[in-house]
Amino acid sequence: MKALVCILLLLETFVFVVQQQVDGGLNEKEISQQISSEDGRQNPPQTDTLRAEASTDRQQYCDLGIPDIHAALRELTATVTEQKENIRDLTATVTEQKENIRALETQLREQQMFILEELNKKNYEISNLTLSQVELRKENRDREIAFSAALWESGDGYIGPFTTEITLTYKNVFTNIGNAYNPITGIFTAPLKGAYMFRISAYGHGGTAAGVSIYKNEERVVLAYAYQPQNTLNSSNGVVLILKVGDVVSVRLWPNARIYDSQYNRSTFSGYLLFPLK
Known part of the structure; x- marks a missing residue:
């Protein structure tokens, strides 16, 4: 605020001098003399x-x-x-x-x-x-492949003897998981490659031999055979087979042999898959 007052005073003096010059055309000396004269008079x-x-x-x-x-x-x-x-x-x-x-x-x-x-x-x-x-x-x-069957669905009796081998049909099916066994033909068909277990049992009476064989395709593999002049006959066997897809397994009755079965299911054919193979 003090600075502003000081500046205003300086500006007032400057304006006065300029105004005098404009009005009277006085020079600096004349202005000084006039100011002195007027100051002396007034x-x-x-x-x-x-x-x-x-x-x-x-x-x-x-x-x-x-x-x-x-x-x-x-x-x-x-x-x-x-x-x-x-x-x-x-x-x-x-x-x-x-x-x-x-x-x-x-x-x-x-x-x-x-x-x-x-x-x-x-x-x-x-x-x-x-x-x-x-x-x-x-x-x-x-x-899941497994089957088991006996000869007769009902009743009892002999099958055989015949002059040539015949394929037995086990019609009394207990188990047929996977439906690989056909009870009409008596043939098991491998649905996949693997190791399979098969078992057979043959029952008969003396005087005529009781003999059956397991076949892989057309190859005889194992047999179950029994003979004596009198009394009952009983034989069984089993085998593990390596089968390819489509291989068949069946049981054939020997020539001039016979087997017996009844409600007690003494002559059977069974098989199942142990494990598959690559």
Whole structure:
């Protein structure tokens, strides 16, 4: 405020001088003389003293005000500079936070992608596992092969003797899992490659031999045979065979031999898959 008053006083003096020059075209010397003359006529000595005092006050006032302006300006400049520094620091902090946010967003996207990939892998594994379980169940069903049968469905009696071998048909079926045995033809047909177990039993009476053989395709493999002049005859045998898909197994009655069966199911033919083979 002090500085403003000082400046206004200086401006007032300057305007007065310029106005005098414009109005009268006076030069600096004339202006001084006129001012002195007018001061002599109009102002008593007291006025000059008052003017001198006022001029001195104005000078002192300005001398006191100008340093205050400079100090205020310096303080204001320092404050502005400090605020600029604070703004720069704040801007740097905001920029750093933006970078951190972008980094976190990138990390979050990567984690989401990783989680999605893991979920897709798990779903694929579960899908494959489900398919594998279905295939395994189907494969296990395919491996469920077993049968067992006796000669007569009802009643009792002999079969044979005949002059040539005949294929026996075991009609009283106890078990036929996989339906690989045909009770009409008496033939077992292998549905898949594997190791199979087969067993036969032959029962008869003395005076005529009781003999049967297991055939793989057209090859005789094992036999069950018994003979004595009188009383009952009983014989059995078994074998493990490696069969390919489509191989057949059957039981044939020997020539001039006979076997007997009844409700007690003493003459039987059985078989089952031990394990599949590649």
